[in-house]
Amino acid sequence: MNYFEAVILAIIEGLTEFLPVSSTGHMIIASSFMGIATEPFVKLFTIAIQLGAILSVLVLYFKRFFKSVNFYLKLIVAFIPAAVFGLLLSKKIDELLESPLAVGISLFVGGIILLFVDKWFNKPTIHEEENVSYLTALKIGFFQCIAMIPGVSRSGATIVGGMSQKLSRKVAAEFSFFLAVPTMFAATAKKLYDFYKEGHTITSEQTNLLIIGNVVAFIVALLAIKSFIGYLNKNGFRIFGWYRIIVGLAIIILLLTGHKLQII
Structure with a gap:
């Protein structure tokens, strides 16, 4: 991987991390086109630079992370299913991370679902994060597990999961960001x-x-989050479904x- 490839992947990450289109899926396809998808460091890079994008959430929603202990407890509860299934299925997940076909199928099926989400869940009753119960948080956490399949989209799965539990689009999206x-x-x-366990070292x-990738992903994600929330409130998911x-x-x-899907 060179610096140009790192910047391209970081831009893709920043743009897609919070959209229901699968950032991991897009990075798998992009790295496949570049001919670097199977390199061990590239697999690490595509996961690690997501931290840069995630840090944008801490900056944009800084006050929310100091609001109450219940806020953190809900996130822990919602996180537990992914932690358990992630440990149990880590090897299978790594195999799927090399599969553009798995990404293509997931994108297609998820797109069909997004075409109808706004009609299925159009009567929200939860319009504030404070009203999300622990049980609801846990259910959203199980939806997040579906996103372990590349191409599903972590944000898409958790937002749809939240909407299925009567959260408004805005609250579902923000809870997805926090999670x-x-x-x-x-x-x-x-x-x-x-x-490191596999015997690799980072030069x-x-x-x-990694530093450049995280910085670029952070900057791009800052711009993307606010735009997405505004668009989602006005227009819903259909355009993402068709995409x-x-x-x-x-x-x-x-x-x-x-x-x-590989350029040598």
């Missing part, structure tokens, strides 16, 4: 542990790539016609 903080910190720590140049369907179909067709 990303412990989830991505844990995912990065686990990925670093596995990276000084790779350290620089996923088109991209997913394109990936599936390319693969079925013999393309490797």
Whole structure:
């Protein structure tokens, strides 16, 4: 991986982390086009730079993280399912991270679901985060587990999960952002542990790539979050659904016609 590839992946991460289109899926496809998808450091990079994007949540919602102890307890409860399933299925998840076909199928199926989400869950009763119960937080946490399949979208799964529990689009989206903080910190720590356990080391140049990637992802995500919340409140999910369907179909067709989605 070179610096140009690192910046491109970081921009993709910052733009897509909080959209229901799957940041991981987009980075898998982009790294496949670049011919670097199977490199161990690239797998670490695509997880680790999500921290940069997640830190934008801490900056934009700084006061919310000092509001009450219940806020943190809800996030812990919602995080537990992903922590358990992540540990149990880590090897299978790593295998799927190399599969553009899995991404294509997930994007397509998820796109169809997003076309109807606004009609299915159009009568929210929870308009403030304070009214989210612990049980509701746990249910949203189980939705997050679905996003372990590349291409599903962590934010998409948790936002839809929140809306299914009567949260408004805005509250569901914001709770998804908050839940990303412990989830991505844990995912990065686990990925670093596995990276070293497998006998790899991080060079000084790779350290620089990680720093640059996180900084770029952070800046881009800052701009993306507010835009997404505003658009979502006014227009809903349909455009994201159509986008996923088109991209997913394109990936599936390319693969079925013999393309490797990899540039050597």
